[in-house]
Amino acid sequence: MKIGDIVARKSYNKDIIFKIVGFSVDEDNHKMAVLKGVAFRIIADAYLDDLEAVKLPDIKNVFIDKNVEGVLSQSLVKARERQKKMMRAVPKLQTNTNVYGMPGKVLQIDGDKEYLKICLDVYTELGIPAVGVAIPEANQYKEVRALLEKHNPDILVITGHDALTSRKGNITDLSNYRNSLNFIKAVKQARKWQPNIDNLVIFAGACQSNYEQIINAGANYASSPGRIMIHALDPVFVVEKIACSRIDIVVPIDEVIDQTVTGIKGVGGLETRGKFRWAMPKSILY
Incomplete structure (x- = not known):
């Protein structure tokens, strides 16, 4: 996983398409991805093993x-x-x-x-x-x-x-x-x-x-x-x-x-x- 990848969260049944915009770590030093919604104005984070790469159609x-x-x-x-x-x-x-x-x-x-x-x-x-x-x-x-x-x-x-x-x-x-x-x-x-x-x-x-x-x-x-x-x-x-x-x-x-x-x-x-x-x-x- 890298910045710019298009992903969805498996734990949320891949309901929203996100773009990875950065990375962080939690209090236990586990790596997390910082996510921004592609069509919705939401920002979130998720553990890398919860993410699945998806193919993004034309953004419009x-x-x-x-x-x-x-x-x-x-x-x-x-x-x-x-x-x-x-x-x-x-x-x-x-x-x-x-x-x-x-x-x-x-x-x-x-x-x-x-x-x-x-x-x-x-x-x-x-x-x-x-x-x-x-x-x-x-x-x-x-x-x-x-x-x-x-x-x-x-x-x-x-x-x-x-x-x-x-x-x-x-x-x-x-x-x-x-x-x-x-x-x-x-x-x-x-x-x-x-x-x-x-x-x-x-x-x-x-x-x-x-x-x-x-x-x-x-x-x-x-x-x-x-x-x-x-x-x-x-x-x-x-x-x-x-x-x-x-x-x-x-x-x-x-x-x-x-x-x-x-x-x-x-x-x-x-x-x-x-x-x-x-x-x-x-x-x-x-």
Whole structure:
């Protein structure tokens, strides 16, 4: 076994595909592999004899399986329907070909550069302007304010990998999570820059993250209420609903959650206004 190998854990019936990203030793000096989920935002460790090498298909096919493809297609359809509905709500827009829409701009700070690339590809497919920066979770809080000042986004995503390290432990104790405290610190720094939760919409968290404390820190949406694994694209699906809903609409929480892969156990949040604006004209050249 070496760094970069694609593996599954035999003790978990090989339910999740991981990539080996490092090695460590336990208190008895037994070697363990540090693992990151390929399609889920979870980090874990396992003894080497519990791992089995698996063949990885195209990584985008792992991310966007039939279930996720359905969610993505649904998002695309809903986005088109939403735009038509918004135009019907404003009669002057129906016949004006010089009108164009401006979804909210996204800044995604991600602890996983491979996940980030695929998320950015999906934002492009959904027609949402987005920039992304890959930063290890432990350093995100140090850089978030400078990135906010540079990009001035409408929506901020702070994500990467996380895990509840001991299910027998106190789930309110942040020391039992790999990165929840790092996400909380980053959210707090972002809120110092922009305290208004409608001016800057924040999604934060990853697999099994401490949802309640991330929300209390100032996030609009977070994971994971049920301490379950969330799909790598769940933050994107939350963002799409907010970014493409009009600024005069409070987006229903249940509609946001219904649009995710993992549902109410994976994602929750607060009432939040949309970020979509109509604009005109497209261009006037003299």
